[in-house]
Amino acid sequence: MAASMAVSRGIRWLGTAAWRVTPVGARAASGLSKDMLPGPYPRTPEERAAAAKKYNMRVEDYEPYPDDGFGYGDYPKLPDHSQHERDPWYDWDHSELRLNWGEPMHFDFDMYTRNRVDTSPTPVSWNTMCKHFFGFFGFMMFMFWLGEVFPSYRPVCKQHFVYNLGFFSALGS
Amino acid sequence: MNFMLNSMILLSIVILTLPLMINLAFPHKTNHFPAYCKNAVKLAFLTSLPPLILFVYADTSHHTTWSHHTSINTLNLSMSFKLDHFSIIFIPIAFYVTWSILEFSLWYMHTDPKIHQFFKYLITFLLTMIILVSANNLFQLFIGWEGVGIMSFMLIGWWYGRSDANTAALQAVLYNRIGDIGFMLTMAWLMINNNSWDLQHIFMTNMNTLALLGLIIAATGKSAQFGLHPWLPSAMEGPTPVSALLHSSTMVVAGIFLLIRFHPMMENNNTALTTALCLGATTTLFTAMCAITQNDIKKIVAFSTSSQLGLMMVTIGLNQPHLAFLHICTHAFFKAMLFLCSGSIIHSLNNEQDIRKMGGLLHILPITSSALMTGSLALMGTPFLAGFYSKDSIIEAMNTSYINSWAMVMTLIATSLTAIYSLRIIYFALLNQPRFPPMSPINENNPNLTNPITRLALGSIFAAFILTMNIPPTSMVPMTMPPALKLTALIVTIIGLIIPMELNLLINKLPTTPMIHTDNFSNMLGYFTHLFHRMYPLANLQMGQHIATMLIDLNWYEKTGPKGQANLHNTTSSYITSTQKGLIKTYFLSFIITIPAIFAMIT
Numbered sequence: 001m002a003a004s005m006a007v008s009r010g011i012r013w014l015g016t017a018a019w020r021v022t023p024v025g026a027r028a029a030s031g032l033s034k035d036m037l038p039g040p041y042p043r044t045p046e047e048r049a050a051a052a053k054k055y056n057m058r059v060e061d062y063e064p065y066p067d068d069g070f071g072y073g074d075y076p077k078l079p080d081h082s083q084h085e086r087d088p089w090y091d092w093d094h095s096e097l098r099l100n101w102g103e104p105m106h107f108d109f110d111m112y113t114r115n116r117v118d119t120s121p122t123p124v125s126w127n128t129m130c131k132h133f134f135g136f137f138g139f140m141m142f143m144f145w146l147g148e149v150f151p152s153y154r155p156v157c158k159q160h161f162v163y164n165l166g167f168f169s170a171l172g173s
Numbered sequence: 174m175n176f177m178l179n180s181m182i183l184l185s186i187v188i189l190t191l192p193l194m195i196n197l198a199f200p201h202k203t204n205h206f207p208a209y210c211k212n213a214v215k216l217a218f219l220t221s222l223p224p225l226i227l228f229v230y231a232d233t234s235h236h237t238t239w240s241h242h243t244s245i246n247t248l249n250l251s252m253s254f255k256l257d258h259f260s261i262i263f264i265p266i267a268f269y270v271t272w273s274i275l276e277f278s279l280w281y282m283h284t285d286p287k288i289h290q291f292f293k294y295l296i297t298f299l300l301t302m303i304i305l306v307s308a309n310n311l312f313q314l315f316i317g318w319e320g321v322g323i324m325s326f327m328l329i330g331w332w333y334g335r336s337d338a339n340t341a342a343l344q345a346v347l348y349n350r351i352g353d354i355g356f357m358l359t360m361a362w363l364m365i366n367n368n369s370w371d372l373q374h375i376f377m378t379n380m381n382t383l384a385l386l387g388l389i390i391a392a393t394g395k396s397a398q399f400g401l402h403p404w405l406p407s408a409m410e411g412p413t414p415v416s417a418l419l420h421s422s423t424m425v426v427a428g429i430f431l432l433i434r435f436h437p438m439m440e441n442n443n444t445a446l447t448t449a450l451c452l453g454a455t456t457t458l459f460t461a462m463c464a465i466t467q468n469d470i471k472k473i474v475a476f477s478t479s480s481q482l483g484l485m486m487v488t489i490g491l492n493q494p495h496l497a498f499l500h501i502c503t504h505a506f507f508k509a510m511l512f513l514c515s516g517s518i519i520h521s522l523n524n525e526q527d528i529r530k531m532g533g534l535l536h537i538l539p540i541t542s543s544a545l546m547t548g549s550l551a552l553m554g555t556p557f558l559a560g561f562y563s564k565d566s567i568i569e570a571m572n573t574s575y576i577n578s579w580a581m582v583m584t585l586i587a588t589s590l591t592a593i594y595s596l597r598i599i600y601f602a603l604l605n606q607p608r609f610p611p612m613s614p615i616n617e618n619n620p621n622l623t624n625p626i627t628r629l630a631l632g633s634i635f636a637a638f639i640l641t642m643n644i645p646p647t648s649m650v651p652m653t654m655p656p657a658l659k660l661t662a663l664i665v666t667i668i669g670l671i672i673p674m675e676l677n678l679l680i681n682k683l684p685t686t687p688m689i690h691t692d693n694f695s696n697m698l699g700y701f702t703h704l705f706h707r708m709y710p711l712a713n714l715q716m717g718q719h720i721a722t723m724l725i726d727l728n729w730y731e732k733t734g735p736k737g738q739a740n741l742h743n744t745t746s747s748y749i750t751s752t753q754k755g756l757i758k759t760y761f762l763s764f765i766i767t768i769p770a771i772f773a774m775i776t
Contacts, residue, residue: 069727070723070727071723071726071727108714108715108718111710111711111714111715111718116714117711118706118707119707122703123693124700128690129697129700129703129704130700132690132700133694133699133700133701133704136694136699140579143579144451144454144577144579144580146579147578147580147581148447151575151576151577151578152577152578152581153574153575154654
């Protein structure tokens with residue numbers, strides 16, 4: 001009886017001690033306080049500075065989305081570059097995401113992972129690629145239409161006329 | 174004799190299942206399993222030969238319906254096999270090519286620790302391919318269709334530690350799935366309108382354009398036609414035996430085979446035939462254009478495969494399904510051989526695939542070089558080799574038909590481009606001086622390497638002759654044509670050999686040229702992958718994000734909801750009140766009109 005009480009008291013002490021012991025400088029991802037969450041659009045320079053600090057950015061780098069009713073709030077507008085463009089050989093904290101701990105993530109980060117949209121520069125510019133490909137495709141479609149209008153076939157009469165059958169006059173000659 | 178044809182073909186299919194069952198029963202006995210698989214396929218090939226001979230000499234064909242499998246209201250499904258002209262000829266050829274590839278894999282995949290699993294996958298693939306080819310109803314065909322797609326996914330991603338291989342496997346599955354939408358559309362249409370998926374029932378009725386276009390979409394996905402083609406060059410991430418078996422001889426022809434099966438339905442529908450013709454012509458030209466500037470030997474052969482698939486689609490569009498089938502059979506031999514030769518070169522040069530780093534292999538690998546040149550000559554349609562009988566007949570049929578003239582011109586240009594890229598492989602890989610470091614010992618000592626290549630070389634030389642001489646033509650072949658039309662294929666091929674040689678000599682004397690747009694267009698595969706693999710995901714994901722997060726809030730709260738209503742009221746009321754200027758004395762003047770009007774009405 002006394003032994004079981006001692007054991008249960010020891011377990012309870014262990015539980016509370018575990019809550020008390022936290023590594024120095026560590027922060028869990030859970031348990032965010034209200035001031036760590038995204039907030040409304042910053043209107044004053046002090047609010048901008050506070051927002052930049054919250055997102056771990058320099059004030060001169062921080063730029064929020066325009067306040068046009070789309071609900072971005074004070075979330076920073078980062079350049080639209082995907083993770084493909086980041087250095088593959090650098091020792092990132094999260095190697096598969098090519099991201100460091102604490103770094104501000106793009107609003108569409110899940111779209112810019114290495115499995116999804118790739119914005120890395122192409123040898124040929126986007127406009128040139130669109131122009132050349134759709135020009136080729138359009139040209140082919142036009143020429144196929146022209147080929148339907150002027151098909152190729154073996155001649156069927158002794159004298160073959162293009163614009164009319166010429167059957168009866170040809171048979172006579 | 175029917176029972177012998179029937180039982181021997183079905184026996185050859187059952188022989189294929191034996192290695193799989195042995196592996197299921199004794200999963201740890203893997204030492205001799207690869208050789209056992211190869212011997213099983215060899216035995217299956219020999220078992221399938223008597224039915225072929227019976228068919229050739231006695232014209233026996235058979236449909237076997239086994240069990241009444243399922244009934245859904247009035248739709249009956251059963252397991253049935255159609256052993257006709259197409260399946261009886263294709264099955265031995267598939268077994269022959271697979272036997273050679275499995276023997277080659279004993280050498281190529283020798284150091285792979287999971288070689289037994291590799292062979293198991295290849296046998297499973299072959300089984301599903303035979304199910305597809307011999308199916309007498311669309312449901313069974315679809316089982317085979319999906320089966321080959323899944324095995325393709327597993328084999329392309331064989332080296333799954335490599336992210337490019339995983340991406341390529343996923344790409345193959347997704348593009349095939351887009352094509353499957355067309356297949357399901359046709360199946361649904363047939364279920365609703367014909368109440369049957371049996372080919373015999375379908376051929377007695379009519380199919381409308383929508384159903385046939387569904388089949389063409391399915392063939393576009395499976396046979397890598399233009400629009401759904403990028404998966405085929407990406408599929409070269411898989412091991413070379415996989416490329417040789419799946420992505421040149423058997424799986425990629427499944428789409429064309431489907432259209433050949435449905436040829437009685439297509440021959441009266443001009444829209445479907447024109448679509449097939451134009452699609453095939455675009456594919457054959459586009460992929461041949463991409464092939465001429467590639468530097469990876471396997472990619473060149475992959476684009477060559479895609480170009481020949483386009484040519485088969487053109488033949489379907491010409492309403493010549495038997496010629497398309499003949500080309501499938503001959504193409505299987507020389508294309509598989511080209512891949513095996515590429516594999517031999519790649520392994521000998523310690524996994525080097527860039528043709529700019531090869532050279533001088535003519536003397537070092539004599540059997541491989543001879544086979545490579547034979548295969549390239551067969552591909553180009555050199556007279557009296559395998560490719561000649563099918564390709565030349567196709568070009569003749571095209572020249573003497575009532576046909577879209579641009580499709581004809583495109584196909585002839587693609588034929589000359591075939592000569593260009595074949596010459597490119599031979600020139601860079603076999604001729605001149607070696608451009609690779611002489612580190613690894615290069616030899617052809619292993620019979621597992623030389624025997625399959627020799628066997629396929631014999632097939633590339635004699636197979637088409639044997640087929641054409643023994644099987645009478647099913648439709649009237651064009652008999653009379655001017656010499657120029659008869660020799661068109663040969664002339665176009667020779668032009669395709671001479672012009673690039675001249676251009677090469679010319680360009681070697683010029684200083685380095687700046688960026689050339691056509692070279693970029695060809696090398697980057699027409700920019701198709703760069704454009705569409707970025708546009709579609711971006712548009713879909715952004716639209717999804719905006720709909721999910723902003724549209725709801727923005728639309729329902731601000732545009733149509735309370736804020737929107739408030740704005741609407743504000744603007745309309747401010748507009749209306751702006752017209753009220755408070756000029757009461759002026760408004761009273763309106764009584765000048767109304768009071769006389771009332772008097773006029775009273776009197």
